[in-house]
Amino acid sequence: MKFDDLGFEPQLQEGLEMMGFNTPTPIQEKAIPVILKNRDLIACAQTGTGKTAAFVLPILNKLCKGKSSKINTIIVSPTRELAMQIDRQIEGFSYFTNSSSFPIYGGGTGSDFDAQKKAIKNGSDILVCTPGRLLAHMKFNYFDPSGVKHFILDEADRMLDMGFYDDIMDIAKKLPKNRQNLMFSATMPPKIRKLAGEILVKPESISLSISKPAEGITQKAYMVHDHQKIALTKELLKDKELNHVLVFCSTKKSVKDLTRSLNKAGLPAKDIHSDLEQEEREKALLDFKNKKIKILVATDILSRGIDIKGIEIVINYEVPNDAEDYVHRIGRTARADRKGEAITFINGEQCLKFKQIEDLIERTLEKEPLPQGFEAAPVYNINRKGSGRNKFKKHFKGKKRHFNKKRKPKS
DSSP states (O other): OOGGGGTOOHHHHHHHHHTTOOSOOHHHHHHHHHHHTTOOEEEEEOTTSOHHHHHHHHHHHHHHHOOOSSOOEEEEOSSHHHHHHHHHHHHHHTTTSOOOEEEEOSSSOHHHHHHHHHHHHTTOSEEEEOHHHHHHHHTSTTOOOTTOOEEEESSHHHHHHTTOHHHHHHHHHTSOSSSEEEEEESOOOHHHHHHHHHHOSSOEEEEEOOOOOOTTEEEEEEEOOGGGHHHHHHHHHTTOOOSOEEEEOSSHHHHHHHHHHHHHTTOOEEEEOTTSOHHHHHHHHHHHHTTSSSEEEEOGGGTTTOOOTTOOEEEESSOOSSHHHHHHHHTTSSOTTOOEEEEEEEOTTOHHHHHHHHHHHTOOOOEEOOOTTOOOOOOOOTTSTTSSTTHHHHHHHTTGGGGGOOOOOOO
8 A cells, every 4th residue: 555545635645755655554554544534543553653644644634625723633642752753743744735733742931831822822723732731721711622623642551651641531521522532552451441431432443562673673681780780881882883872761860870971981972851951851852863962861751752763772771660661662773674773781680570571572582791891790580589570569668667657737
C-alpha cells in the first residue's frame, strides 16, 4: 500500500510527497482507514512505529474537507517534549493546507500562557496539550469546547503511570459527547483497557504489541558496581567518532553527576531533567539535534516520543524499572533501518530486573567483561537477596516507624 491509495485530499498528499512519505507503516496502514470512517479506536504500538502520523493525517484530511471557527481536535500527551514534537509534525504535514495547531503545555512565562489563550480564543484547529495545562485553560470562559470532534490520547499508558487518570476523565467530561475518541498506547495493561471502556464507544482495536528491539540494534550488558559507572561510561565513549549518544539515568542526581564528569573529561555533554526550566530543556535538545553537543544525559522523560535521527548509542545507566521501558529506551537508536548500539549497566541488585527484560525480548544477553584496569565486577545472580523483587520490602521496612508518629494538629 502507498499513501496515495488512502484517498487523501490533494493538498495533504502534496505535503506527504514533499516530505518523502510514500509508504505507510503498519500502524498507519491499519489505523488511518478506521479513523477516516469516524470509528473510535484503541491502538497498541510502541515508540518509533509512526503512530503520530497515524492519527494526525486522517484528522488533517477531515479538516481539508471543511472546518469551523472552533477548536476541532484535542490531542493530550504526557510531556511537554512530546506535545511540542507532535505539534511540529502537524506543522510539517499541514504545510499545504490551511489547518492550524498550537501546543498547550505548562512551564514558561505569563506571555506563554497568554499566547496559548489567544490560540484557544481564535479557534486553533488542533490543540496539542499536556493534561494539567489544558485543564487550567478549561476553567476559563474563553475556552469553548463545543466544536471538538476528535479527542486523542497519545502515550495513554504513560499518562496513567504519571498519575493523570483523574485529569483525563475531567477533560473528557467537559467535551461534547458526540465526538470521535482515539487512544494510542505502547502497552495494553488492564488499567488502559479500563480507561478505554470509560471513554471510547464501541472502538476498533489494533495491536502491534511490544515487539522485540529492532534488528539493527546491537545489545550489550555490563555487570558493574555503581561507583564504576562514570569511569565505564567515559571508557566506552572515548576515542569514538560519534555524533549522537543518549544516556538514560533513573535519578536527577545521576544525570547531574555524570554530565559534570563527562564534560571534565573532554566529552561535551548536556543534561535534561525536571529541575531545568523549559527553555533550558528545549535548548539542550536543539543543541543535541544540531550536533553542537554529542552526548545527552537524561532522566526517563525522554524515553518516549523524542524523535532525533541518527542516535548511534543508547546507554541505560541503570536498569529500567519496567521491562517494557527498556524497549522504549533503546528504541531511540537504529531507526529507519539504521544500525545502533544499546548498552545497559547492571549492578548486583538489578539482576532480576534485567532477567525480566531478557524474558520480554526473548533473548539472553552476554554480560561483557569490564575493560582492563577495572576492579572485579559483581556476579550476575538473579537469586541474590535484594535483587529487584525484595527491594520494595527492604525500603518499606525502614520507613515503618513513620506511620506511628503522631501528627501535630493543624493550627
